[in-house]
Amino acid sequence: QIYIDRCVPFQIMSNQLNFPQVGDRCFEEGMYDAAKLLYNNVSNFARLASTLVHLGEYQAAVDSARKANSTRTWKEVCFACVAGEEFRLAQICGLHIVIHADELEELISDYQDRGYYEELIALLEAALGLERAHMGMFTELAILYSKFKPQKMREHLELFWSRVNIPKVLRAAEQSHLWAELVFLYDKYEEYDNAVLTMMSHPTDAWKEVQFKDIIAKVANVELYYKSLSFYLDYKPLLTNDLLTILSPRLDHSRAVTYFTKRNQLKLVKPYLRSVQSHNNKGVNEALNNLLTEEEDYQGLRASIDAYGNFDTIVLAQRLEKHELIEFRRIAAYLYKGNNRWRQSVELCKKDKLYKDAMLYAAESKDAELAETLLQWFLEEGRKECFAACLFASYDLLHPNVVLELAWRHNIMDFAMPYFIQVMREYLTKVSPAVNTASTGCVRNGTLPLLLNRTP
Known part of the structure; x- marks a missing residue:
């Protein structure tokens, strides 16, 4: 048994002494100066480092830990340096600890428990450039940024998002209400x-x-x-149409139109309606037609109707026939015509004195009674020129005896005479095959040929 004075350092010269055992006994008894000498003598740097931190010799402890090169020793010295607020030395030790993923959590807990967040962040920032840097380091630094330096988190994520544990950082960002960073991570994930x-x-x-x-x-x-x-x-x-341009390929256009109608925002999305009208969707067509009607754009409405016919034409026609503008009532007549409602179409034209349209629709109807009724109406209105034009517009539909009677009763045989000349020419051609079909209908006494145009 060797007794050692606790206050005065000594030198051991005997070769018979068990230095490690005595050193451990001194260490346990708190005789750190003696233990220091003993451990130093046998180059037990791990135990020497532990002894030095108890003596407050942190720099020497770090040097001994470097020679020992043991994770356990680095941790002991690091934690002692943190407790002694020797943060520069603690960082030197910490750089040898953080490269081990299973030791990282304990190191972070020690710093956080003591409230040294700035120093912990500085340690991890310094460790990112290490050759053995791993995902845990990048992840924990991101979490620390979310808690204590949110202004630096976005830059960190943009640089190292591929090296962090995204689900773990997502939870931290959500808890810290870092919504922009949360969106960034969701996008990358x-x-x-x-x-x-x-x-x-x-x-x-x-x-x-x-x-x-x-x-x-x-x-x-x-x-x-x-x-x-x-x-x-x-x-x-104001950016809704830009969004709709992106969504259009997968959007249910009928549902979208219904939604905007309920929100009373169809005018706002008119560009979108025009861009998708090429699909000839009924809801889109009707919505756009209603907008054009409200805007009194009759030219746009007519173009829309002609290009895209998938809509309820009768409903639109019934709406337009009561419109205060004549051009929209004219479109109503056009729509009725397209649905073979010839009488309604012609009656609308007669009401608005659209003589040319009335003649054209009567001729297209192939209804002799309708054409003859129109002829009689022209005479009642005193429109003799329209009567003459209608004769040739509906030439194939009219009965010559009816035309003759109307012309004789109203004393306008001169207006009907070109029609009768044409009728006689056709009858004579059918009756007498010898008649020269190439004849122009000239009268033999030298009068000029009468050229009949059967279009109004």
């Missing part, structure tokens, strides 16, 4: 539905136009399309 929902729930912090339009096109749940339309109408109504 291909959770596009959650990214869109987050942007719509927190537009002030998370919504960006270009990013939203890029992500919304990738969502799996099409219902989010309609939620996004509602969001845009409330938050950015």
